[in-house]
Amino acid sequence: MSESAVPFVASTLAVPPPSSGIGWLDEARRENLAAFGEAGLPDTRVEAWKYTALRALSQRSFIHGDAQAATRDIDPEAFALPGLDGPRLVFVNGVFRGDLSDLSALPAGLALRPLSQALAQDAEPLRFALARRYKERGDAFAQLNAAQAVDGVVLRVAADAKIDVPVRLVFVGVAADAELAWHLRNVIELGEGAELTLVEQHVGSGNARQLGTLVADVVLRDGARLQHIVAQDASADATLVHRHALQLGARAQALLHVLELGGALVRHDLQADLVGNGARLDTRGVFVPRGRQHIDTQLAIRHQALNTTSDSTWRGVADGRARGVFRGAILVAPGADGSDARLNNKNLLLSGSAEIDTKPELEIYADEVQAAHGATVGQLDERALFYLRSRGIPLAEARTLLTAAFCRAVLDDLPNATLREHLASLLAIRLPV
Amino acid sequence: MLKIENLHARVEGKEILKGLSLTVNPGEVHAIMGPNGAGKSTLGNVLSGRDGYEVTAGSVTYNGVDLLALEPEARAAAGVFLAFQYPVEIPGVNNTYFLRTAFNAQRKARGETELDSMQFLKLVREKLKVMQISDELMHRAVNEGFSGGEKKRNEIFQMAVLEPKLAILDETDSGLDIDALKQVSEGVNALRSPERSFLVVTHYQRLLDYIVPDFVHVLADGRIVESGDKTLAHKLEEHGYAWLAQHGEPAGAQA
Ligand SMILES: Nc1ncnc2c1ncn2[C@@H]1O[C@H](COP(=O)(O)OP(=O)(O)O)[C@@H](O)[C@H]1O
Numbered sequence: 186m187s188e189s190a191v192p193f194v195a196s197t198l199a200v201p202p203p204s205s206g207i208g209w210l211d212e213a214r215r216e217n218l219a220a221f222g223e224a225g226l227p228d229t230r231v232e233a234w235k236y237t238a239l240r241a242l243s244q245r246s247f248i249h250g251d252a253q254a255a256t257r258d259i260d261p262e263a264f265a266l267p268g269l270d271g272p273r274l275v276f277v278n279g280v281f282r283g284d285l286s287d288l289s290a291l292p293a294g295l296a297l298r299p300l301s302q303a304l305a306q307d308a309e310p311l312r313f314a315l316a317r318r319y320k321e322r323g324d325a326f327a328q329l330n331a332a333q334a335v336d337g338v339v340l341r342v343a344a345d346a347k348i349d350v351p352v353r354l355v356f357v358g359v360a361a362d363a364e365l366a367w368h369l370r371n372v373i374e375l376g377e378g379a380e381l382t383l384v385e386q387h388v389g390s391g392n393a394r395q396l397g398t399l400v401a402d403v404v405l406r407d408g409a410r411l412q413h414i415v416a417q418d419a420s421a422d423a424t425l426v427h428r429h430a431l432q433l434g435a436r437a438q439a440l441l442h443v444l445e446l447g448g449a450l451v452r453h454d455l456q457a458d459l460v461g462n463g464a465r466l467d468t469r470g471v472f473v474p475r476g477r478q479h480i481d482t483q484l485a486i487r488h489q490a491l492n493t494t495s496d497s498t499w500r501g502v503a504d505g506r507a508r509g510v511f512r513g514a515i516l517v518a519p520g521a522d523g524s525d526a527r528l529n530n531k532n533l534l535l536s537g538s539a540e541i542d543t544k545p546e547l548e549i550y551a552d553e554v555q556a557a558h559g560a561t562v563g564q565l566d567e568r569a570l571f572y573l574r575s576r577g578i579p580l581a582e583a584r585t586l587l588t589a590a591f592c593r594a595v596l597d598d599l600p601n602a603t604l605r606e607h608l609a610s611l612l613a614i615r616l617p618v
Numbered sequence: 619m620l621k622i623e624n625l626h627a628r629v630e631g632k633e634i635l636k637g638l639s640l641t642v643n644p645g646e647v648h649a650i651m652g653p654n655g656a657g658k659s660t661l662g663n664v665l666s667g668r669d670g671y672e673v674t675a676g677s678v679t680y681n682g683v684d685l686l687a688l689e690p691e692a693r694a695a696a697g698v699f700l701a702f703q704y705p706v707e708i709p710g711v712n713n714t715y716f717l718r719t720a721f722n723a724q725r726k727a728r729g730e731t732e733l734d735s736m737q738f739l740k741l742v743r744e745k746l747k748v749m750q751i752s753d754e755l756m757h758r759a760v761n762e763g764f765s766g767g768e769k770k771r772n773e774i775f776q777m778a779v780l781e782p783k784l785a786i787l788d789e790t791d792s793g794l795d796i797d798a799l800k801q802v803s804e805g806v807n808a809l810r811s812p813e814r815s816f817l818v819v820t821h822y823q824r825l826l827d828y829i830v831p832d833f834v835h836v837l838a839d840g841r842i843v844e845s846g847d848k849t850l851a852h853k854l855e856e857h858g859y860a861w862l863a864q865h866g867e868p869a870g871a872q873a
């Protein structure tokens with residue numbers, strides 16, 4: 186079968202890339218779409234997609250964009266985080282919703298607006314990010330995103346500006362008459378010495394059988410500090426492919442907390458390049474596929490400068506017939522001497538039909554590197570379960586207690602207490618009982 | 619209170635308990651002694667409902683109900699408590715939170731009102747004093763990083779808070795130095811009452827100098843082979859378990 190006969194690819198190619206009137210951008214869109222059309226969706230022979238089969242997805246057709254997104258009725262409760270006021274940008278089915286967003290009273294040093302507006306005003310600063318051609322065989326969704334995304338978020342923090350309120354980016358998926366596809370592109374930059382807390386929420390309502398792709402570039406200039414939370418609780422029917430590409434300059438620090446809870450099929454690529462001396466990246470994450478969910482996290486960290494540090498703690502909990510995939514690849518490149526790279530991924534299978542594939546990879550080409558790397562897959566400890574029950578705690582409650590304890594390490598060091606509580610209770614609701 | 623009759627139990631297809639009988643009345647302290655591998659822990663595990671122990675014959679009646687038909691949590695709510703020979707470490711679960719959850723789960727199962735965290739903390743403070751446990755242990759994860767002695771004391775502390783009717787102490791003395799042994803014994807003695815019964819499982823007579831039993835039984839090869847008063851413990855200490863083999867017929871204790 187030729188690629189264009191595959192329903193997913195055919196329905197995607199049927200829509201020409203939108204014209205922006207900006208030469209370099211239209212060219213990049215055309216070329217990325219052409220590259221996608223040529224290669225189509227990767228199959229499991231492509232290493233990066235080894236454990237995530239796209240066969241079922243490839244047989245589905247999607248309508249591009251939601252014409253009614255601007256008027257859909259949304260209950261703001263769906264993404265409310267009481268006690269956390271601050272600027273926010275809200276997208277519904279991939280479309281910016283000014284009425285749900287709050288861009289009033291932006292703190293000094295913070296520039297925040299939808300990508301469409303930024304492009305209309307001055308596209309040039311976005312050229313580096315948006316003119317990119319994705320060429321890897323595993324990059325199909327990034328190609329598609331580069332070709333089709335007309336909106337997203339542009340966020341810049343000026344040098345030395347310390348933004349003391351969290352900025353929220355909210356992506357809402359709601360049911361539509363047809364299966365629709367949306368694509369968003371975020372470009373985020375923290376200037377030298379800047380500080381920011383960013384909260385990214387994916388929420389869904391109803392049986393939103395849609396495909397969303399989100400590609401974010403996050404650049405931290407020298408000495409910048411970012412706290413980044415990704416709380417993915419998309420609709421149970423959604424397919425979500427999101428990618429964060431971080432770049433950390435000298436002494437820059439990023440602390441990421443990721444909850445992957447929702448969606449039917451979710452793929453998260455988290456790539457970080459530590460390009461400046463002394464950069465530090467901490468990632469904490471938990472993925473909880475239940476029922477028939479499939480959640481694939483691909484963490485790739487590249488140490489490329491002296492004395493860089495990365496520390497990653499990830500937990501996976503799978504129940505029912507669900508499938509979790511975790512790849513934790515760390516590269517310490519030649520010259521990144523004195524670096525410290527740690528990764529720990531523990532997984533818990535709560536049912537005999539659940540599966541988690543974890544693949545730690547560590548490559549070291551530098552000197553005086555400290556590295557520790559470990560991954561396990563196991564079940565609830567029968568001895569601990571009996572211990573709890575022998576004290577009077579009913580079986581179901583004992584299981585919940587142990588499962589929650591298993592995930593605890595992931596949220597422990599989140600500095601903002603309000604945010605920590607919100608995430609903990611969201612996690613508690615989504616953990617299998 | 620507790621009546622065990624002709625109990626046979628298997629682990630992984632291997633028969634461990636081979637016709638054990640024992641009767642415990644309210645307020646009594648029974649010591650169970652025996653060589654390693656005799657089946658002492660198996661008895662405690664069967665009584666508290668651990669998976670993997672298959673009862674093939676016999677019965678256990680507890681306050682008139684068939685104890686073996688109850689889930690472990692229901693046995694706990696009914697007042698059965700096992701102090702583990704090897705207490706389990708549970709990373710990520712705070713000791714105080716764990717104990718309050720257990721305490722309230724038992725109350726709920728019995729139709730009693732639950733305590734809120736302030737009320738519970740008050741109770742814990744009172745019990746901590748009696749047990750001489752530092753409240754620093756209460757802020758840690760259950761048994762995680764506890765020394766051997768701290769684990770054993772934590773078991774007795776849990777017992778003090780949960781106030782069971784039948785407490786089974788499985789080698790609570792093993793691994794304790796003499797000071798810790800005294801403290802643990804004081805904690806146990808403080809809980810002795812006309813309504814509360816104890817099964818004190820031990821390998822050594824030493825513990826019984828501090829927790830003075832009403833009865834001593836010798837468990838060997840899955841059966842009670844000898845029963846007597848506390849002087850039996852001293853005889854065992856003197857002559858060793860080998861002495862039993864030459865010493866007459868296995869006795870069906872208090873059948
Ligand atoms: N979970 C188990 N799996 C296999 N064998 C067991 C298990 N528990 C106990 N046993 C066996 O049962 C016998 C009695 O053990 P146990 O009750 O622990 O003795 P004691 O506590 O008197 O030292 C031993 O031979 C032991 O190996």
Ligand SMILES: [Mg+2]
Pocket residue numbers: 658659660703788789
């Ligand atoms: Mg034992």
